Amino acid sequence: MRKLLSGRTLTVPDAFDTQALAAATALAEGGERLLSAALTRARTDGRVTQDLAGAPELLNRYQHASPAATAVLEAPLDARRLGVRLHLPQAFLTDAATDCLSQMDYDQLTDDWAEQAYAELAKPVHGKQAPCVAPPTPTTAAGIVAPPSAGPRSGSPTTSNNTTAPPAATCAHHAPSGTPPTPTSPASTT
Structure with missing residues (x-):
């Protein structure tokens, strides 16, 4: 064809x-x-x-997204693999995205990194879809239990509000011992 x-x-x-x-x-x-x-x-x-x-x-x-935008997209993917439902609150995505960054990318974040990442992801393709749509308000996110967020850049990638790291086989960016995330590709995980 x-x-x-x-x-x-x-x-x-x-x-x-x-x-x-x-x-x-x-x-x-x-x-x-x-x-x-x-x-x-x-x-x-x-x-x-x-x-x-x-x-x-x-x-x-x-x-080809920026590291911050890629992290915002990878955070819900990791959450879905762990059984979290759709329509995650923006605060949850923002907080979880910091755990999807390498230490070097995290260290280079600016104060407005989240706003820039969401703006990058909100641009539609072919006038229809965008990689990320406006998240629902927490009151419409039925069934979601999200950890409280202290906002962007609260702590470091290893000291976020997460209390346990997901299994390595489930999440490519987290080690099972809670050690700092390392940059990996889906093909390199086992």
């Missing part, structure tokens, strides 16, 4: 019409998981194509 489209420009409607949404729904019900997820997010506005096209750019943005 890629070779067929190489060097060509295709005009795509801004939104799926009723007939296209019905056809996409049938495919999704037949097992197309990515299309099903895109329909869930874009059903009201019909912008399914933009939703699907955003994925490669979202991945590119993650791979």
Whole structure:
């Protein structure tokens, strides 16, 4: 398919019409998981194509984000692996993000690092999705038990509000003994 489209420009409607949404729904019900997820997010506005096209750019943005922005994205990933539900409060993400930084990156944080990271992650791709959306208020984060936060840069990466480190097999940035986090890549963890 890629070779067929190489060097060509295709005009795509801004939104799926009723007939296209019905056809996409049938495919999704037949097992197309990515299309099903895109329909869930874009059903009201019909912008399914933009939703699907955003994925490669979202991945590119993650791979080239600043260390602070990457940490803000990795914090909820680690929390989900530990069983925490969706819709984490911003204070939780900000506090947890400091544990996802190497000591060198942590030492280079500025006082407004969190605001800069969230602004970087709030920029939409293809006019639709952004790596990070505005977090819900703590009152709408049902089921979340988040540790209290003293705000950005409270302590060091090893003296945050976390009382225990998650298992090394679950979280790439934390050692089981509670020792300082070390920069690792998902491929290098065991």
